[in-house]
Amino acid sequence: MARDRRRLAQALGLSEREARLEAQVLLSRALQSPRAFVLAHEGDALPPEREARYRALMQRRLQGEPMAYILGEREFYGLVFKTTPAALIPRPETELLVELALARIPADSPRTILDLGTGSGAVAVAIARHRPLARITAVDRCPQALALARENAIRLGAANVELLESDWYGALGVRKFDIIVANPPYVAEADRHLEQGDLRFEPRRALAAGKDGLDAIRAVVDGAPAHLSPGGRLLFEHGHDQADACRDLLRRAGFVEIASHPDLAGIPRVTGGRAG
C-alpha cells in the first residue's frame, strides 16, 4: 500500500493524503468491504484473487482514469449517481446550480422545469427529489447519456423526470417552462486543461464549446425566451472567467434581473435572469 500511495501521488500529482484515501477506497472496492475494515487490516496479506482485483483497479487509476469511472458512482447533492464514460462526472460546483434552482421552485406548486444537457441526470434528479410536485423535462443530444440519466432517475426514485433526446430546444416544439437550468459545455476547444486529469477521460461533447467556450451558452441563452413562461427564469453554470460575458448575452437576449452567483470560493459560477 505504501508503495502504491507513492506511485499514485507521483503519477497523478496528488497530495499524500489524497493518495492514501484513493488507495484505501480502491482496496475497499476490491475487498467489497467498508473502508473501516481496510483501515483495521492494513498490512494484512490479501487472498490472491482479491490482490489481483485490487491491482487491476490500481493500474487503471495509475493510468489516470477518474475514480468515479473506476468505481462507477459519484455522490452529488446527497444522492449516489451511477457514472460511466457516456457522461460528465457530476461536480460539487454544480450543486450551486441546484441550490439556486430549488430556491426558486416553491415546494407546494407544480412548476415546470427544463434541464438542458442533462448528462448523468444529476441536476434534474436532484431537483426532482427535492421538489416532488415539480415536473422536470431533461434533454441531451447524446442517447448514451440519456440512457444513463434514465437509469439514475429510476434508481433514485425520481418519477417526475421526463427524458428527451434533443439538440438543445430542438425537440421541444412550442413547450414553455417556468425555469430553465443548464450546465452546458463551456471550455474553449484549445484549452490545455482538456488534456489533463479527469477531463481526458470525459466526453469532449460534454466539455468543449467552440473557440471561446461560449457556443453552447449562446445557444442556451438565445433559445430560452421562446421556451420560458411569462416571468420564467434561466439559470446556468459557466467557467470562472465567463460571468461578464454571460450577463452580456442575457442582456442582449432581453433578460432582466440578471445576476451572477458566487461559489464557496467567491467566484461567480452561475448566472441567470428573468425573461423580460
Ligand SMILES: C[S@@+](CC[C@H](N)C(=O)[O-])C[C@H]1O[C@@H](n2cnc3c(N)ncnc32)[C@H](O)[C@@H]1O
Ligand atoms: C457539462 S455536461 C453536464 C452534464 C450534467 N448536467 C451535469 O451537470 O453533470 C453537458 C451536457 O450537455 C450535452 N450537450 C452538448 N451539446 C448538446 C446539444 N447541442 N444539445 C443537447 N445537449 C447537449 C452533453 O452531451 C453533456 O451531457
